[in-house]
Amino acid sequence: MPAEGARAGAVTRGTQSAGEGPGRKTTHRFPRITRDTARPEGGGRAASGDAPAPARQWPMLVVLGGVALGLLLTALDMFRAGTLLIGAALLAGAVMRWILPSVGMLAVRSRFTDIATYGVLGLAIVLLAMMAQPHPWLQIPFLKGILHFTLNQ
Numbered sequence: 001m002p003a004e005g006a007r008a009g010a011v012t013r014g015t016q017s018a019g020e021g022p023g024r025k026t027t028h029r030f031p032r033i034t035r036d037t038a039r040p041e042g043g044g045r046a047a048s049g050d051a052p053a054p055a056r057q058w059p060m061l062v063v064l065g066g067v068a069l070g071l072l073l074t075a076l077d078m079f080r081a082g083t084l085l086i087g088a089a090l091l092a093g094a095v096m097r098w099i100l101p102s103v104g105m106l107a108v109r110s111r112f113t114d115i116a117t118y119g120v121l122g123l124a125i126v127l128l129a130m131m132a133q134p135h136p137w138l139q140i141p142f143l144k145g146i147l148h149f150t151l152n153q
Contacts, residue, residue: 059103063093080137083129090122 054061066089074082096103097114108114130138 057104057106059093059096059100059106062096063089063106065089066092080129080132083125083132087122087125087129090118090125092122094118094122 067086070082070085070089072082073085076082093106094115097106097111097118106114109117127138130136131140131143
């Protein structure tokens, strides 16, 4: 009987509910022993179930492919182009997470948290790549002052 009660999860003795056995009612308490885990939000598919595995996860593959190509470019001494591509891949992941209803394993947390994380990190990488020396494409005066202050101290 104890194993049966634990297996039933959040079932307590009491009045009978619809669909329950005699003398049992459901509660909102967590079970003492967990038998299964909740399906993660990213467990959904981005393509139909009959498609091959890579096609079902195309949003994640697009982001990973962009990051891999950016790392390759960076390793081949094209630092600015590589880091810009890495940042653009993360920004593309944020856009896909915002627009597409199902993005497969690209969904890690809640939609808002994923968009904010991918977007902030992608934007930071793009801005830093544009401000990199020598010959920066973007100059932000107060950041230059902060950099000189921290290096001179």
